[in-house]
Amino acid sequence: MSLWADKYRPKTLDDLDYHGKISNMLSSLATSGDFPHLLFHGPSGAGKKTRILATLRQIYGPNIEKLKVDPKVFVTATKRKLEFNVVSSPNHLEITPSDMNNNDRVVIQDLLKEVAQTETIDFTHVADHKNRFKVVIINEAELLTRDAQAALRRTMEKYSANIRLVLVCNSISSIIEPIKSRTLLIRVAAPTDEEMGSVFEKVLRDQPEVAKSFPADETERQQIYSKIAKVTDHNLRTGLLLLEALYSYNPSITTKTPMIMPDWENVIKKLAIGIVTERTVSKLQQSRTDLYELISHSIPAKLILKKLTIEFWRLVDEDSKIKDKDTVKMDIVQQASIFDERLSLGSKDIFHLEGFITKVMVVLEKNVS
Template sequence: MSLWADKYRPRSLSELTFHPRISKQLQVMASSGEFPHLLVYGPPGSGKKTRVLATLREIYGAGTERLRVDVKTFSLSSGRKLEFNVISSSFHLEITPSDMGNNDRIVIQDLLKEIGQTESLDFSKFENAVVSPNTREHASSRKKFKVVIINEAELLTRDAQAALRRTMEKYSANIRLILICNTTSNIIDPIKSRTLPIRIASPSTSACAEVLEMILRKEHHARKAFPDDSEHRNIIFKRISDASERNLRMSIMMMEAMYMNHDTVSINTPIIKPDWIDVVHELATSICKDRSVSRLQQARSTLYELLAHAIPAKLLLKKLTLTIWDFTGALDLKDKAELRKAVISASTIYDERLSLGSKDIFHLEGFITKVMVILERYVVIN
């Protein structure tokens, strides 16, 4: 029993429902046998990885689904040993160099070179020869290279990216890179120019609803809990996809959680959001409503709790800003626009500081205090 989000993950390009144009392009590319380095980017829950894996399956066949995790050991110049996990099949491997923090350059240098310098032997030739000697004969010629998927490419340090740029050209005969990231803003230009960028946007609300509907069709038990009326179902799906900000993975999780927690789901059933979203929302609202020193003190403990539990500071800042933005939008003030502009401007300043600095709490608190001052000043003046 796995989660629906994993259970109903499409395995082939043809199963993918939304962004048909991209799926088509990938299919063409896969069948041509040659493809360039790829830079796949887009918001979370839009199906980047799913698409990439489906493409690999298209090229290499089902062998790409037999995955294992290896622990590779690297030694630094200082003599310290570092462990690094690599997920691999016999056709591709998947790495997350940002796990290594500042040492990601070593992974890029050592691991990629090692793979790049070895020609991959093609077992499938024999395999295919046994199974079906004719059908896949020509396929063997296009499997000369291994594919390396680099996750969280936006978190690569400058050093690692610099190490990557030459490797990409030098060993292109043996490896193809697929970089997956949420935004390209941290990727240096030389890398962008060496890759084919593919942006995967979040699915539209209707595409989201379509997927959810498809899952319900397959889950017979769950189907019964949801209303029969397709109109009503669509309203629920829309609420879910709005709440998840069109993050498909989150949408499916939310639907499953709704089903798990309620015997019957109606259009009024509350949507179950991840706990941290509720906490951030509560924090932002309380800041807007109660602008006092004691509130600041409480905000500190909440922020500490969120940060300690591995919620990224930048995401916190973004969520806080958006909630405050919504809150100020509902205010009845005469120069509301000015006020909202001030909030956004403060947010951008502290966003930069989060990137440059190292103590997240300093900057988040600075932002919260600044917002309180902006709001309080407007309230006192009006």
């Protein structure tokens, strides 16, 4: 039995539930035979990957799903051997730069050139000369180092007869300008409440068994859906997972059923409440244990900082003792921005998280009557 998120993943461009404009655009690109390099960007769970695979399916047919994993070996400049896996089908291959750490430049240079310099000989499509290129999907393209991105530049132009790149990333801020100018940007926005709702609705309609444990009234169902959309930040994948989890945890679901939150979010929430109510040195020491706990469960420090900031924002709004709420909020966000930068520059996360908490305590202390 597969997860709903996988089971109900649309396979073709026509099956896609929302962003009709993008689907039309992709399908006209796929049929024209004039397929440019693409750069998909959008929040996670918005459906970037689904759209790419659907497009590829339109170009190459179901062949695209015959995936295999090839281990590849590369030799770096320092003669160190580097092994990593390439997921490939006859017509495309997929790489994830985070697998290869700082050596992504070597991989990009070697692998892409190797693919690009070999022409596809395909006897099954003798009549069809249009799509004689291979597609290389680069996941998490924002993690490519500058060097690797620079290495892509000329390859994209020089070998464009044999290769098309599809870059996938959450934000294009760290993609260098020359790459952006060589690709067609495709923005995949997160689904709205209604769009998520209609997807959930479709899933339930498909399984009458499951639908029984949800309220029969449509507006009540919609309320649950928007609740799910809210806690998952409009991430459709986690949304579906959450829906499935709700179903398997609760015999019947009403609008009052609490959402299942990850433990670490609850820990952060408690931590934030503690800091706002008690601003002392001993509290700071306590929070250190909490922070260490979170970090040792490999919650990224940046995520902790972001969640804390959002929690503080909410708590300041609710707390009646704080005067001049706007200034407090502004100060907290400003501190967050400073410490967030330090987190990316520095190497010892705990210092910066503690520094941030201390600063927030100072800001609050000044403004509490």
